[in-house]
Amino acid sequence: MAKIVTSRKACTVNPLKMSQPIGAVLAFLGLDHCMPALHGSQGCTAFGLVLFVRHFRENIPLQTTAMNEATTILGGMDNIEEAILNIWTRAKPEIICIASTGLTETKGDDVDGYIKLIRKKHPELVDLAIIYVSTPDYKDAFQDGWARAVTKLVEELVIPPFEKGGVGVISAGISQINILAGSHLTPGDIEEIRETVQAFGLDPIILPDLSGSLDGHIPEEFMPTTMGGTTLADIRRMGASGFTLAIGEHMRAATEAMHAKCGTHYEVLDRITGLEASDRFIALLAELSGNPVPNKYRRQRSQLVDAMLDGHFFFGGKKIAIGAEPDLLWAIGNLLAEMGCEITAAVTTTQSPLLEKIPTAEVLIGDLEDLEQKAQNCDLLITHSHGRQMAERLDIPFLRMGLPLFDRLGAAHRLSVGYRGTRDLIFEIGNMFMANAHEASPSTWIPSQEECNADTSATAH
Amino acid sequence: MLQSKIQDVFNEPACGKNQGKSEKERKKGCTKQLVPGAAAGGCAFDGAKIALQPITDVAHLVHGPIACEGNSWDNRGAKSSGSRLYRTGFTTDISELDVIYGGEKRLYKAIREVIEKYDPPAVFVYQTCVTALIGDDIEAVCKAASVKFGKPVIPIDAPGFVGNKNLGNKLAGEALLDYVIGTQEPEYTTPYDINIIGEYNLSGELWQVKPLFDKLGIRILSCISGDAQYKEVAWSHRARATMMVCSKAMINITRKLEERYGIPYFEGSFYGISDMSDSLRQTSKLLVERGAPAELLERTELLIRDEEAKAWQQLEPYKARLAGKKVLLITGGVKSWSVVSALQEVGMEIVGTSVKKSTVEDKERIKELMGQDAHMLDDMSPRDMYKMLKDARAEIMLSGGRSQFIALKAKMPWLDINQERHHAYAGYDGMVALVREIDKALYSPMWEQVRRPAPWES
Numbered sequence: 001m002a003k004i005v006t007s008r009k010a011c012t013v014n015p016l017k018m019s020q021p022i023g024a025v026l027a028f029l030g031l032d033h034c035m036p037a038l039h040g041s042q043g044c045t046a047f048g049l050v051l052f053v054r055h056f057r058e059n060i061p062l063q064t065t066a067m068n069e070a071t072t073i074l075g076g077m078d079n080i081e082e083a084i085l086n087i088w089t090r091a092k093p094e095i096i097c098i099a100s101t102g103l104t105e106t107k108g109d110d111v112d113g114y115i116k117l118i119r120k121k122h123p124e125l126v127d128l129a130i131i132y133v134s135t136p137d138y139k140d141a142f143q144d145g146w147a148r149a150v151t152k153l154v155e156e157l158v159i160p161p162f163e164k165g166g167v168g169v170i171s172a173g174i175s176q177i178n179i180l181a182g183s184h185l186t187p188g189d190i191e192e193i194r195e196t197v198q199a200f201g202l203d204p205i206i207l208p209d210l211s212g213s214l215d216g217h218i219p220e221e222f223m224p225t226t227m228g229g230t231t232l233a234d235i236r237r238m239g240a241s242g243f244t245l246a247i248g249e250h251m252r253a254a255t256e257a258m259h260a261k262c263g264t265h266y267e268v269l270d271r272i273t274g275l276e277a278s279d280r281f282i283a284l285l286a287e288l289s290g291n292p293v294p295n296k297y298r299r300q301r302s303q304l305v306d307a308m309l310d311g312h313f314f315f316g317g318k319k320i321a322i323g324a325e326p327d328l329l330w331a332i333g334n335l336l337a338e339m340g341c342e343i344t345a346a347v348t349t350t351q352s353p354l355l356e357k358i359p360t361a362e363v364l365i366g367d368l369e370d371l372e373q374k375a376q377n378c379d380l381l382i383t384h385s386h387g388r389q390m391a392e393r394l395d396i397p398f399l400r401m402g403l404p405l406f407d408r409l410g411a412a413h414r415l416s417v418g419y420r421g422t423r424d425l426i427f428e429i430g431n432m433f434m435a436n437a438h439e440a441s442p443s444t445w446i447p448s449q450e451e452c453n454a455d456t457s458a459t460a461h
Numbered sequence: 462m463l464q465s466k467i468q469d470v471f472n473e474p475a476c477g478k479n480q481g482k483s484e485k486e487r488k489k490g491c492t493k494q495l496v497p498g499a500a501a502g503g504c505a506f507d508g509a510k511i512a513l514q515p516i517t518d519v520a521h522l523v524h525g526p527i528a529c530e531g532n533s534w535d536n537r538g539a540k541s542s543g544s545r546l547y548r549t550g551f552t553t554d555i556s557e558l559d560v561i562y563g564g565e566k567r568l569y570k571a572i573r574e575v576i577e578k579y580d581p582p583a584v585f586v587y588q589t590c591v592t593a594l595i596g597d598d599i600e601a602v603c604k605a606a607s608v609k610f611g612k613p614v615i616p617i618d619a620p621g622f623v624g625n626k627n628l629g630n631k632l633a634g635e636a637l638l639d640y641v642i643g644t645q646e647p648e649y650t651t652p653y654d655i656n657i658i659g660e661y662n663l664s665g666e667l668w669q670v671k672p673l674f675d676k677l678g679i680r681i682l683s684c685i686s687g688d689a690q691y692k693e694v695a696w697s698h699r700a701r702a703t704m705m706v707c708s709k710a711m712i713n714i715t716r717k718l719e720e721r722y723g724i725p726y727f728e729g730s731f732y733g734i735s736d737m738s739d740s741l742r743q744t745s746k747l748l749v750e751r752g753a754p755a756e757l758l759e760r761t762e763l764l765i766r767d768e769e770a771k772a773w774q775q776l777e778p779y780k781a782r783l784a785g786k787k788v789l790l791i792t793g794g795v796k797s798w799s800v801v802s803a804l805q806e807v808g809m810e811i812v813g814t815s816v817k818k819s820t821v822e823d824k825e826r827i828k829e830l831m832g833q834d835a836h837m838l839d840d841m842s843p844r845d846m847y848k849m850l851k852d853a854r855a856e857i858m859l860s861g862g863r864s865q866f867i868a869l870k871a872k873m874p875w876l877d878i879n880q881e882r883h884h885a886y887a888g889y890d891g892m893v894a895l896v897r898e899i900d901k902a903l904y905s906p907m908w909e910q911v912r913r914p915a916p917w918e919s
Contacts, residue, residue, distance in 0.1 A: 011522065011571035012531075012554040013578075019528035041590050042495055043504025043621035047532040049863060054536070059843075059866035066495035068622045072594060079497040086498030090842075102526040102591040103622065106560055137526035138591065139557050218870055222847035386535060389548060406536070 002346070002358045006365045013369035014386065016323045017349035018403075020135035021099040022048040023145025023183060025062060026403075027153075028097035028131075030181075030208025032229040035093040037063040037083055039076060039111060040101030044137075054406035056214045061225050063087055065098075072107050077114045084118060088128055091224035094232050095129040099149065102137030129232055131156055141350035142403075143250050143325045146183035150207060151254040154180075157235045160262045167240040174242040177288065178264065179206040180255055182248020184328035184402070187211040188413040189421065193247065193272070196282070196418055199296065200289040205234045205241065215412055239264075243288055247272060247417075248327040249354050270354060271331040272417045273425070274338055275304055281418070300419035307423040308339065311430040316340035318433060321375030323368055323383035324402050326352035332382060332401060333358050335422065336429070345374030380432060397432040463593075463618050470631040470713055495625070504621030506589055507533070508629020512711065513585055513617065513637075514547055515539035515661045515686040516694060520581040522551040524568050524599055525589025529621070530554075538882065540665040542688050546581055555592065564597050572606040572614055582691040583613040583641075593620035613691075615640045630710040637685065637694060638717050645695035647682060652753040654682040655744055656697050656724070658715050659706040660731070662687025666887035670731050673741060673888060676764055677757065679748065685714060698722045702747035704729050704740060725751070731887035732895075733803030734772050738765045772889040776807055779896045784808035786903060789846065789855035791815045791864055792878055800859065800878060807896050812855050815841060843867050857903055872912050874902035 021038050025048055028036035038044045045064035052060040065079040080098065087096055100111060111132045119125060133152040135145045159165045179197065181190055190211035197204040212228030219227045238244075238258065244266035246255040255266045272281040278301070286293050318341045322329055326348050333343050343360035347370050355363045364370055368383065372390045375381055381391050384402040391398035405411035415421040438444075503511075506529060514521055514537060523530040534550030541547060553571045555564045572584055584606075588599050599616045606614040619632035647654075655674070660667055667687040674681055683689065683697035698718065703726035705715045718724045725747050729740035745753075745761040786809050790800060801811050843864065849855045850871040858868040861879030868875035876898055878886070886895040913919075 009571075009574060010553065010567045011574045012527070012550075012552050013575075014550045015527060015531035015534060015552060015554065017527050017554070018531045019526065021528065022532055037498065041504050041622040042500050042502060042625070043507050044528060046501070046503040046507060047528065050536060051532050053863050053866075057866075059870070060863075063498050064495075064500050066497045066500040068495070068624070069593075069620075072590070072622055082496070083498030086496060090499060102528060102560075103594065106591050106594050136557070137528040138555050138560055141527075218872070222844050222851075222867070222870070224843065386550075389535070389545070 002356050002360050003362045004351075004355050004365070005362055007367065007370055009366075012367045014367055014372075014390070016347060016366070016368050016371065016383065016386070018051070018142040019102075019137040020140050020142065020145030020148070021101050021137060022051065023142035023147075024097075024099035024133050024135045024149035025145075026052065026142075026183060026210075027146045027149035027208045028099075029060065029062075029213055029226055030210045030229045031095055031097070031153075031235075032212065032226060032231045033094040034097060034226045034229065035061050035063055035087050035091050035095075035224070036097045036099070037065060037087065038101055039065045039080060039098050039109065040067055040103045041072075042066045044101045044103070051404055051406075055404040055411050056216070057409070057411075058214050058216060061091070065104075067103060072103055075107065076104055076109045076111070077117070080111065080114050081118045081121070084125070084128075084130065085122070088125065093128070093225040095131065097131045097133070097149070097153075099133050099135045099145065101135070105134065105136035105138075129157065141325065143183045143327060144350055147250040147253055150180060150251065151257050153207065153235060154238070154254050154257045155261065157232070158258065158261060159236045159239045161239055163239075165236070167237075170240060170242055172242075173290075174240075175201060175203045175289070176237075176241045177202050177204055178238045178241045178244040178258065179204045180244060180246040180251040180258070181206055181208060181210075182246075182251050182327050184248060184325060184331065185210075185417065186412055186414050187215040188415045189417045191215065192415055192418050192421060196297070197245075197285060199294050200285045200291050202285065202289050205238050206230060207235060207238065210412075238262075243267075245269065245284070245288075249330070249352060250327055271327070271334065273331040273422055274335045275301075275308065275419075275422065276338070277331075277334070278304070278417075278419050278422060297419065300423070304419040304423045304426075307426045311426045312340055314430045314433040314437075315426075317342065318379040319344040319377060321345035321371055321378040321381050321383075323347040323371040323381075323387065325349050326354050328402055329363075330354040330358060331416070333360065335425070339426065341380075344378050345371055347371040347374070379436070380429070397436050399429060399432060463620075463623065466618070466632060466635055467623060467628065470628070470635060473709075473712055474716070503626040503629075504590075505619040505624045505626070505629035505632060506587060506621040508626030508631075509587060509617050509619035509633035509636075510629075511537065511626065511661070512630045512633040513686055515541075516585075516689045516691060517541040517547045518544035518582055518690050520546055520549070520551055520575045520579055520584045521587065522553070522571060522575055522584055523587045523589060524553045524564065524571075524592050524597065525555060525587075526591050527552065527554045529587075529589045537661075538663045539661050539687060540663075540668070542668075543690065546579060549579070551575055553592075560591065560595055563595060564592050565599075565602050568592075568597065568599065568602050569606060572602070573610065576610050576612060581612075583615060585615050585617050585636075587617045588620045590620045590622045593622070613640065613644070627710060631713050634711045634714040638714060641691070641695050642714070642718070643695070643698045643722075645692050647696040647699050650682075650699050651680055652701060652751070653677075653679045653748060653757075654700045655679055655748070656700040656703040656718065657681055657684045657687075657706060658703055658718075658726075659711045660684055660687045664882055664885040666731065666885045666891065669885045669891050670737070670888040673737075673764065673768065674744075677741070677745065677761055679744060685711065698724070700724055701751045701753070702726065702744060704744055706730065731891065732800055734769055734806055734889060734892050736802060737888050737892070738769060741765055768889045772893055775893045776896055779900050780807055782900055782904070783896065785810055786899075787812045787854065787856045789813050789849060789858045789860075791841070791846065791858060791860035803892055803895065804899075806892070809899075813841070813849070847871050857899060859899075872908070874899075874905070874908070876902050 025036045042064045065083045187210045207230045209230040213226045239262040244264045246268040271277045337359040346360045346363045382399045530552035603614040603616040619629045682700045683693045705728045715726045727743045730736040745757045850873040857874040
């Protein structure tokens with residue numbers, strides 16, 4: 001049972017956290033033919049854009065309502081109207097997704113109301129889907145913005161079976177299932193999940209699907225919107241699925257929204273990294289599909305078991321410092337604890353029901369300065385690329401995980417889910433421990449001066 | 462207060478474009494109105510941060526919600542020869558309660574924490590949209606904190622929603638003029654002391670040109686703001702001459718240094734061989750006019766002759782390989798003309814250059830360089846750029862990071878020439894490096910393979 005502590009500092013130093021609106025934007029980037037926009041000043045968009053460009057090394061479609069001082073005070077209705085019309089004529093998206101920012105939330109713009117008025121005024125937009133989600137910067141964090149965006153997409157777009165356009169009665173043996181993917185999953189992870197689900201003869205609709213849009217493929221033509229990702233038609237069809245599988249605790253609200261709207265049965269898997277966690281995932285797919293586990297996954301499971309056997313020597317007793325959003329912290333923290341490591345320092349960005357269950361003494365909602373202090377005697381640091389300066393100062397191995405990863409290639413294809421992903425992650429981390437192991441020397445067993453002093457003072461008393 | 466500052470920077474007498482306007486136009490400002498749904502680029506806060514963050518020993522504290530600092534910190538390539546403090550992200554990360562009750566108390570406490578923990582020579586406090594909207598008076602907080610802690614705590618009042626990056630650069634300049642410049646004195650002065658303004662030491666470019674000035678015995682007294690220490694900015698009013706590097710971004714500092722302290726300036730560039738030489742020449746000329754011994758001119762010419770010869774010798778092998786190669790240049794301001802001349806020096810053909818962010822003078826310069834029918838692109842859409850590359854009407858694109866994929870996805874070479882770039886391109890060595898990088902990009906053996914369709918597709 002971990003104690004959850006919130007930092008009481010007035011000044012955040014070296015932020016771990018990123019803001020809600022861009023979390024929502026990343027979820028929207030997993031939709032096909034989509035143009036996300038931030039309702040705020042143009043800097044909000046520019047910062048988010050640069051961040052994602054550096055992480056994914058991909059073109060990032062992202063627009064702004066370009067609010068200024070005067071339009072903020074008068075209200076952003078005109079800017080939203082103009083933004084929608086401009087995006088619609090220039091980029092021709094199927095869906096425009098708008099997230100609010102601290103600026104427009106402070107003013108209190110009623111964007112849902114504006115969109116209704118804009119729709120009335122512009123009947124030509126009838127086929128264009130417009131989604132709005134409220135994500136003030138001064139509350140919560142990146143993964144909360146992602147979760148709110150996905151919930152909103154479910155609430156607004158999914159067609160319940162018995163409504164107009166719905167499928168009616170869903171047969172018991174239907175193979176179509178929904179996967180609601182959390183923000184801690186990379187395009188590579190999502191690809192792995194899709195392949196696994198399909199291997200059981202199931203037909204997944206994944207929302208959001210970054211593996212379609214930000215996996216680094218080369219399109220035939222230039223597109224100003226997203227290219228690939230969950231299609232609008234597929235989101236609408238999700239109401240006809242037999243089951244919803246959510247990956248990541250922060251996907252629970254969206255899953256429940258799906259259940260409330262369409263009655264879809266569901267399960268939230270808190271993680272699918274680690275042997276036991278992957279077993280739950282695979283067993284669930286076998287149960288849902290009624291099919292036996294394919295040989296491929298039996299083999300992979302066996303390989304993972306072997307990796308754990310080979311690797312555990314290097315993990316036992318190692319002290320780990322992790323700075324990550326709650327769901328990533330949960331997944332990686334548990335894996336390392338299961339391998340025998342000690343989670344010495346855990347810093348995260350926002351509240352989550354997972355935090356108190358993390359196998360560590362204390363979870364701090366704080367920043368990288370806090371993590372650096374707690375990580376002094378650790379054997380490994382795990383956080384996003386902003387940990388690079390700290391790792392240098394601490395002089396300990398540094399595993400980059402999370403977002404942003406701007407100083408390494410291949411962020412989109414890092415894999416840490418399922419048997420195969422866990423196996424490779426164990427190898428990667430184990431290799432870091434091996435590379436950093438100190439070889440014995442004649443002085444290894446001679447106590448240092450400090451230890452000697454400590455001994456004498458201990459005897460003296 | 463902020464509005465009058467903005468009017469003041471809009472009313473820039475040293476800007477030719479501005480002087481050509483009517484009173485009413487001038488009030489509207491020199492930045493184009495942003496179009497919702499079709500805008501790109503950073504805000505005023507971003508601009509202020511870009512301009513000042515290279516001051517290395519200052520704590521840069523952002524007063525606002527997490528977005529402003531959390532989404533952007535440590536993402537710029539300004540290098541430091543000393544303190545690393547400028548790369549530490551400080552923010553008040555205000556909460557909903559702060560929005561309701563005001564964030565001034567949190568800001569004050571944050572300043573105290575920063576000073577107690579990091580003891581910087583000064584703290585710069587950046588205003589942002591939300592805290593401006595709720596009426597936090599950062600000027601008053603900074604004043605109180607300065608008195609209490611006995612250290613300069615300087616308000617940088619450039620919230621994002623007042624305008625674009627360029628305006629933010631200028632407001633940052635105003636803050637330096639109001640609170641920093643003229644507050645300290647250098648240990649000694651020489652007749653060879655200069656300011657370099659608008660150079661941010663990206664990828665270490667200041668260090669690429671500094672040896673040239675060193676050879677001439679010219680001392681860079683202050684650089685605003687690349688690899689600068691706070692005290693160096695504070696004593697910049699003692700320089701004998703100023704070189705203004707980044708076009709109009711910080712013209713207000715340059716002009717007011719002349720007005721207040723009689724320091725003459727010229728506008729120059731470190732990009733390209735002839736521009737570099739001109740810059741050295743003009744620096745020496747201004748210094749001699751202000752009383753430095755005239756022999757400096759002669760020494761400057763000798764240095765230029767040697768350095769140019771060396772550079773040309775190094776460029777020679779590339780000329781044949783690059784002659785006639787068609788370049789699409791997507792950048793803004795000073796880079797649009799300074800890079801044009803640089804590329805022309807090795808015989809490359811500029812098939813288009815963007816002038817979106819350029820001033821009238823920038824455009825005039827391009828015309829001088831490329832002729833009256835210069836392909837100046839005011840607002841080229843990404844789709845058009847893509848097409849131009851795909852059709853091989855351009856063979857390489859030089860631009861900033863966010864447009865790189867337009868070229869790469871068309872399977873065409875691209876080179877980063879903006880602030881996140883990893884290579885230094887200033888001075889004679891930099892020009893050689895730029896040409897080397899272009900050559901590497903154009904002639905990578907990879908192109909042949911990636912452009913070939915899969916065997917089952919042909």
